[in-house]
Amino acid sequence: MRLPAFRYLAPKTLAEASRMIADAGPDGMLVSGGTDLFPNMKRLQFDPRILVGLRHLSELLGVSGDPHRGMRIGAATPLHQLGLHPAIRARYPALATAAGSVATPQIRRMGTLGGNLCVDTRCNYYNQSYEWRRAIGFCMKRDGDVCLVAPGSPRCVAVSSSDTAPAMMALQATVVLSGPDGERTLPVAALYHDDGMAYLAKRPEEILTAILLPPVDGLRNTYWKLRRRGSFDFPILGVAASLRLDGDGTCTDARIVLGAVASRPVEAIEAEKLLLGQRLTSDLIEEAAMAAYRPAKPLDNTDLTLAYRKRMARVFVARALRELANLP
Amino acid sequence: MVPSPTLAVNIAPLRDVHKALIRLRVNGETHEVYVPVHKTLLEVLREDLNLTGTKHGCELGECGTCTVLVDGEPVLSCLALPIELQDRDIVTVEGLAERGVPHPLQVAFAELGAAQCGYCTPGILVAAKSLLDQNPRPTLDEIKEALAGNLCRCTGYIKILEAVELAAQRMTGNWKRETGNWGTGSGA
Numbered sequence: 001m002r003l004p005a006f007r008y009l010a011p012k013t014l015a016e017a018s019r020m021i022a023d024a025g026p027d028g029m030l031v032s033g034g035t036d037l038f039p040n041m042k043r044l045q046f047d048p049r050i051l052v053g054l055r056h057l058s059e060l061l062g063v064s065g066d067p068h069r070g071m072r073i074g075a076a077t078p079l080h081q082l083g084l085h086p087a088i089r090a091r092y093p094a095l096a097t098a099a100g101s102v103a104t105p106q107i108r109r110m111g112t113l114g115g116n117l118c119v120d121t122r123c124n125y126y127n128q129s130y131e132w133r134r135a136i137g138f139c140m141k142r143d144g145d146v147c148l149v150a151p152g153s154p155r156c157v158a159v160s161s162s163d164t165a166p167a168m169m170a171l172q173a174t175v176v177l178s179g180p181d182g183e184r185t186l187p188v189a190a191l192y193h194d195d196g197m198a199y200l201a202k203r204p205e206e207i208l209t210a211i212l213l214p215p216v217d218g219l220r221n222t223y224w225k226l227r228r229r230g231s232f233d234f235p236i237l238g239v240a241a242s243l244r245l246d247g248d249g250t251c252t253d254a255r256i257v258l259g260a261v262a263s264r265p266v267e268a269i270e271a272e273k274l275l276l277g278q279r280l281t282s283d284l285i286e287e288a289a290m291a292a293y294r295p296a297k298p299l300d301n302t303d304l305t306l307a308y309r310k311r312m313a314r315v316f317v318a319r320a321l322r323e324l325a326n327l328p
Numbered sequence: 329m330v331p332s333p334t335l336a337v338n339i340a341p342l343r344d345v346h347k348a349l350i351r352l353r354v355n356g357e358t359h360e361v362y363v364p365v366h367k368t369l370l371e372v373l374r375e376d377l378n379l380t381g382t383k384h385g386c387e388l389g390e391c392g393t394c395t396v397l398v399d400g401e402p403v404l405s406c407l408a409l410p411i412e413l414q415d416r417d418i419v420t421v422e423g424l425a426e427r428g429v430p431h432p433l434q435v436a437f438a439e440l441g442a443a444q445c446g447y448c449t450p451g452i453l454v455a456a457k458s459l460l461d462q463n464p465r466p467t468l469d470e471i472k473e474a475l476a477g478n479l480c481r482c483t484g485y486i487k488i489l490e491a492v493e494l495a496a497q498r499m500t501g502n503w504k505r506e507t508g509n510w511g512t513g514s515g516a
Contacts, residue, residue, distance in 0.1 A: 001387045007346040008365040008411055038368075038407045039388040053412060080401075104477025105455070106395055106404045231476035232390060 001042040001129070009052045014059040014178060014209065017052055022180050022205040024050040030207060032060075032076050033111040035103070036119050044130040045120070045142050060114070060209055067091035067216040075114025075175075075208045079164075080105070082113060092213060094221035094240050098167035101225050104232055114208045117165055117175065117188070121158035121196045121263055122234060123301045125149060141197050149301040157299050158196030159260050161234040165192070166259035167223045169267065170240035173213050179206040192264035199263050218244050219253065220324045224316045226260075228303050235260045236302045237312050241320040243275070251275045256288070256317060261296040261309075268292035271317065280325035289318035350410045354379065355423030361410070369413060370394045370405035373420060381421040381450050385479075392478035395451035396420050400462070402455045402477070421450035424457060432495040433457060442491035444482035452478045456492045464500045468493070 009024075011017035021028050029048035031037050032055045040046050054060055060076035067087055082088055083100025102108055102116055125139045125148040138144025140156050147153040168188040176185050188211075191201050202208060221242035227233035238259025244252045254275040256268040271292035278284055293314035300306045322328070345364045352359050354377060361376045370387070373379045373396070385393035387406045394406040397419040424431040433456050436442070443449045452475060459466055459474035466474070471492045472485075480488065 002371070003366040003368065005345050005364065005366050008348075008409065010411070034407050034409065035389055035404075042388060053409075055412060103389070104392065105474060106392060106402050106477040107389055109401045110403050110407065 003038060003041050004044065004047050006041075006048055007050045009050060011052060011054075011057065014057055014207065017054060017057060017207060018178060018180055018205070020050075020052045021207065024048075024052065026204070028052060028204075030054055033078070033107075033115045035107045035111040036115060040120060040127075043128065043133075045126065054114075054207065055112070060207075063088075065213075070215045071213040073113055073211045073213070075117075075210055076112045078109055079111050079113060079116060080108040083108065091216040092171055092221065094167040094170055094223040094242065095164065095213070097223040098163040098225070098238070098240065101223075102163050103234075113164060113211060116162050117168065117191065117211070118200060118202065118208060119162045121156070121199050122161045123149060123156075123158040123196065125301065126158055149299050156196030156263070157301065158199075158263060159299075159302055160192065160199065160262060160264045161260055161302075162265070163223070163225060163235055163238055163259065166238045166240035166257040166265040167221075168211065169257040169265055170221055170223075170242040170255040171213055171219070172242075172255065173211055175208055176210040176212065177202055177206040178209045179203060183209075185212070189265070189267065194262055194264045196263040220245070222320050222323050224320045226309070226312050226316060233303065236304055237261065237296075237298070237309055237316060238265075239313070239316040239320045240265075241317070241324060243280075243321070243324045245280070245325075249279045251278055251280060256292050256320075258292065258296050258313060258317075260302065261298045261313065266295055268295055268317070270294070275321075280321065280327070282322075282327060285318050285321045285325065285327070288321060289314045292317040348411055351414050352377075352410055352418060353415060354418045355420060363410065365409065365411050367410065368406055369396070369408040369410050369418075372410050373405060379420050379422050383447055383450055385447070385451075390479075391448075392455070393448050393451040395455050395478065397454050397458055400458060402458045419454060419457075421453055424453060431457065432498050433460070433492065436491040436495040436498070437488075440487050440491045440494060442487040444480075448478055448480045448482075452480070452488060456495070459492070460496055460499060464496060466492075466496060 009020050011020055027049040031051045055076055061074040063073050065071035079099040079102050083096050089096040126141050139148045149157050173188050174185045219242050224239040225235050226237035240257045242255045246252050254272040256271050258266045271288040274288045296313035298309045347364050349362050363372055373382050383393040385391035389404050389407050394404055395402050396405045399417050433453050455478055471489055
């Protein structure tokens with residue numbers, strides 16, 4: 001499969017990139033690693049006439065700060081570097097694990113953190129060649145007007161497939177978006193809509209420039225990923241969890257975020273409430289896992305069976321919490 | 329190729345093709361090519377530079393057979409744009425042999441029969457070279473991890489892993505096959 005033709009623009013500065021993508025309007029797309037965009041372009045899921053390349057912009061590169069003061073990660077930082085970064089591995093293991101489990105070693109060297117946060121939603125009826133999609137009558141996400149997974153659905157139910165997004169939500173990170181009118185920051189949770197088509201709150205002309213991690217301040221955190229193979233595959237379930245425990249083991253802060261169960265990462269708020277103010281026991285963890293499992297509503301549009309993926313939400317939440325509570 | 333009438337509805341009409349003069353350094357040799365910017369590195373290597381050792385597989389980032397090294401790191405040439413790689417150091421499987429002498433990885437793969445149809449071999453060889461350049465004494469798990477982005481559909485991976493171990497042993501000299509451990513010689 002070949003890429004459809006486009007013009008390639010190579011801005012030298014962030015300001016220039018902002019102007020280029022604003023001028024390009026709906027014909028333009030941003031590209032950094034290209035590992036999500038280019039396969040999608042080959043399948044004509046996207047057909048931009050202009051690509052604005054971000055990978056060489058110094059404003060988007062580099063990791064700074066430390067876990068005591070918080071860290072800033074340039075959006076074009078390759079995933080591979082995050083998986084290996086000593087401070088991130090030690091203090092933000094949810095992020096190191098999530099970034100280190102994306103796709104393959106090759107793709108982690110090309111793909112970037114910003115790209116993984118903005119990765120297109122996925123669906124068995126969408127991530128197919130143009131000819132395959134035409135043969136089945138196209139879906140609403142591209143070229144058609146119905147949802148082929150849930151034909152009565154008014155909206156697209158393609159699945160949020162980012163590993164780093166739930167991890168960043170559990171770490172309470174924020175993103176920096178730079179647009180023609182200046183910069184704004186958003187909690188990572190506010191970057192997403194539960195809509196497989198309009199899944200990003202980022203405006204098309206905005207560029208995600210950096211991700212800010214708050215000081216770690218005793219936050220234990222982890223990420224568990226379900227997929228068919230130990231490499232290559234997108235998540236069909238991701239569980240990111242973070243906890244703060246005070247001196248006697250009482251939980252003072254809890255985040256449980258599920259990936260790949262909806263069109264955006266889903267925070268299991270009821271489960272978090274059960275943990276707050278309590279000491280983590282096996283029974284409490286089972287109860288919280290059950291509460292986290294209820295909002296997980298996977299649909300039959302990714303790998304493996306629906307019932308298994310839903311059941312594993314409970315199992316993985318329990319495993320993640322046991323890991324954080326040092327229970328066997 | 330002329331788009332069929334049904335395709336033309338959804339595919340934009342033929343566009344002016346943006347071409348660029350691109351300078352690529354491949355296996356130590358600098359080439360200048362004037363190519364459409366939407367041609368991938370894989371296509372330029374094979375079609376414009378006649379370096380057909382790098383293989384077309386899935387072309388979607390799902391198989392690893394098109395792997396090449398850019399500044400020593402394994403990347404997928406089917407998803408890389410030459411215009412973004414100017415003046416970077418690109419190594420393909422053709423660049424592994426030195427003055428006609430095969431790389432120890434190539435010798436080990438041949439000796440141990442670590443290739444069946446051979447289609448995945450170029451990508452695996454360069455991915456393994458990147459590993460051994462950065463980590464001359466890898467554990468078996470480290471080898472598996474480094475090759476986790478390369479599929480072989482003929483057979484298992486055991487001979488491939490053994491060949492990388494053998495090459496590492498020959499290149500460093502103190503790996504003990506019987507124990508599966510590196511010796512305690514200098515630097516180990």
